[in-house]
Amino acid sequence: MKYSEWQLLSKDERKTIGWHRHPHIKTATLFSITFIIVFIAVIFGISKNSTVHLNRKPTGQEAFNMARGIVKDHLKQPSTALFPDRDFKPLIDTATNSYQIQSTVKALNATGKTINSVWVVDMNYTGGDWSEKTSWQVKSVSISPEN
Structure with a gap:
C-alpha cells in the first residue's frame, strides 16, 4: 500500500x-x-x-622476514636478490629479545656475476610492531660468498 x-x-x-x-x-x-x-x-x-603484531614477541619466520630486508640494504644490487622462502636457521633468546638469523642469498655482485652468499644477522627486538625496522636494533650483519 x-x-x-x-x-x-x-x-x-x-x-x-x-x-x-x-x-x-x-x-x-x-x-x-x-x-x-x-x-x-x-x-x-x-x-x-586487522593484523595484530603488537604485544607479543616475533617468531623466527617474522625475524627472518625482517633480516632479509636488512641484508638487502647491504647488497650492491638489492633488486637482484633471491632469498629462500623457508631455509634459514634462527637462534632466538626471548629473555633478552636477541635474534640471530642465518640463511643464504643469490644476487649479482659489483662485477655483474651471480654469486651465492651466506649471511648472518644479529639483532635485538626493541618492542612494538615487529614488521617495522624501528622495532629492531641491528648488532651486526655478515655476508660472505659461499665456497
Missing part, C-alpha cells in the same frame, strides 16, 4: 489493516534490515583486515 492510499483510509480501516501493509513500517523495516546488513559487513571487513 502506498502512503497516498493510506491517507485516504478512515481511522477504523487503518486499525484493521495489518502491520505489513502499513507504509511507515515497511520503510522502517527495509532501512533497518539494510543498516544491519551493512553494519555486519563493515564489522567483518574490519576484523578480517
Whole structure:
C-alpha cells in the first residue's frame, strides 16, 4: 500500500489493516534490515583486515622476514636478490629479545656475476610492531660468498 492510499483510509480501516501493509513500517523495516546488513559487513571487513603484531614477541619466520630486508640494504644490487622462502636457521633468546638469523642469498655482485652468499644477522627486538625496522636494533650483519 502506498502512503497516498493510506491517507485516504478512515481511522477504523487503518486499525484493521495489518502491520505489513502499513507504509511507515515497511520503510522502517527495509532501512533497518539494510543498516544491519551493512553494519555486519563493515564489522567483518574490519576484523578480517586487522593484523595484530603488537604485544607479543616475533617468531623466527617474522625475524627472518625482517633480516632479509636488512641484508638487502647491504647488497650492491638489492633488486637482484633471491632469498629462500623457508631455509634459514634462527637462534632466538626471548629473555633478552636477541635474534640471530642465518640463511643464504643469490644476487649479482659489483662485477655483474651471480654469486651465492651466506649471511648472518644479529639483532635485538626493541618492542612494538615487529614488521617495522624501528622495532629492531641491528648488532651486526655478515655476508660472505659461499665456497
